[in-house]
Amino acid sequence: MQQKHFKVALIGQPNVGKSTVFNHLTGLNQHVGNWPGKTIEQKTGKINYKDYVIEICDLPGTYSLTSNSEEERISRDFIIKEKPEIVIVLLNATSLERSFYLLSEVLLLEVPTILGINMADIAKANGIEINYSMLEEKLKIPAVELVASKNLGLYELVEKTIEVYEKKQKSVLPFSAIKSTHKRELDELSEILNGRIPKPYPLKWFSVKLLEGDKEITELSKKWLKDKWNEAHKILERHEDAYLDIVGSRYEWISEIISLTVKNQRPQEILITDRIDRYATHPYWGMALLLVIAATIFSLTYLVAIPIVNLLSSGISLLQSFLKDTFQSYLSPFFSGLLFDGVFGGAGMVIAFFPTLVFFFFFTGILEDVGYLSRIAYIMDNFMHRIGLHGKSFLPFFLGFGCNVPAILGTRIIEEKKARMLTIVLSPFIPCTARLAVLTFLAPAFFGRYSFLVMLALIMVNLFAVFLIGKFLSKTLFKGEKSAFIMELPLYHMPDFKTISIYVYENIKSFIAKAATIIILVAGIVWVLANYPSGNIEESILASFGKTLEPLGTLMGFPDWRLSVALLTSFVAKENTVATLGILYGVSPETGLSERVSSVLSFPAALSFLIVQMLFIPCVASVAVIRQEAGWRWTFLSIILSLFVSVAAGIFTFQIIGLFYA
């Protein structure tokens, strides 16, 4: 009996399992070469089955049949010009939406088509149920369930291929190629093209692709239409947005088919997440919940950490005294002072706020692990939109909550120079994690058990500052511009304490690395400057310099120059404020830093100090990035602006709160 020969094209997206299907079907009976004139691999093979010899061509992986890439052009040219008797479209059962777009383009060519739905086992495991009979009924083409990796369904696929070949079953476009709004233009183009395009190209497909704006088809139309091109061009110019309706109609069809044929079992986690998010991401309830959570974190942190901090602080002071008493006779007075009063007194104080950070990171680690931290980003974006802050400047500001360095680099997305420079200058007003950590440590030193309320108030002040910045930018530089922010919010789940422990460890590790290097170095320099030339701190170089700042400090409520100097050292790294206070106020086992600073500062002065610390000039790393991105002129402007705003806010806070406090 004579064998029947026919040609099949195998098409699908990249990573859909096309090669696995091809290899299983053809075995060793395959040939690998390149597509003529291209560097893209061409694989062909033969299936000898019953009385049939099926020549199969594995087309390059592609997402559509528009001429955007070489793979897309090769695939569609093969289908149009080589005219395979059957096209097998391989789909991914786990993401049918994505695979269906390619199918819609193949169906537009009205060639006999079969669906191979691969990875069916993974889809089932993920709760995805596909109604194959409904799918076949709606598409009017056969659909075969496949698990190519396990060689399942391939026999049936070959059987179906032969069946379609024997029936000469043509596929019919199961959706409208274009919406009624542009149907007339499509007909007009078809009329112009009719009889003017060469044979292999289907007229309807060619007209749709031309109206869709396909580059290759546009070029071919210019060539073939000659003097009629102007007529077609006028239609295309008048309806340059028609592609939205052409492509849109494909997506509408995909959505409809998916909703009819695919059932995705929503796990319990999704239902719970939806219920929580009704409140957690609500513009008002969400913000209220965020404030409650922030208050809870701060109060828990203080409740648990402060007794440990006090204990650790006394321990470090005891160790400092012990080491000093034991070793100072072996060392020169200068070296002994530098080591025990400078390094121990300064960097030791920074280490003392280690427990505060551990608990702070532990609680934020829980929020991150359960999936709430992403909701904070979402709520903050909502807030920033409501105040009119433009998206392009929102992004740097948002990054600034973590660290000002990526925030400043993030302004690169702003094309307009003036807008970018202004966003760079304003970005440091967003308090980074290091500033918040210092404030978290300092607040209980001044405000004891009311610290969490003060921290909340500081956050509110900061949000108000962001509000003012946002209003300013939206009224000036970004007037009328809008942009959307879309987030994929993760599902809520129970916290995993191992993950949280790693989170805490990673964050504490980078803090210790900083304390062991830059903070020790600055503490040493501060000690030298505070003891040179006479060893009496009040006669030192640092005191002479600090005293020149005293008039300004007095306006902010600072009783002496030490606090202004402590603020200045935060320029190197924010944690240096604590180290410098430790050196300049000199802690002892009996009196820790908290007692020292709280005894010299009144309530309004302490509040003023924290606000200045929050708004003060950014650290040296941020300043260096500002210089790199914006040049010296903007860097000076940024420093001067930060200084002015922070000092003005400090004076305002002290003077106004002072009125009520007195």
Place this chain on the structure above:
Amino acid sequence: MLRKLLEILKEGNALSAREISLSMGVNKEMVALLLEELEKRGLIQSSESHSSLCDKCHLNSACKKGGKRYTF
């Protein structure tokens, strides 16, 4: 469908993929596809709210889990 999504984006709000899918009556995968299509055709530009510079930031996971800003 693409026009409807463009209108939603032009409102300029913060949205979750879930909210868009509810308002358009399609699933989240479809929303992602439509956004890709609009971007591919140059109608919108996206920027990630995360970069490698953020790796040391302890809040980075908030940005890392799929936030994208779309401008026109």
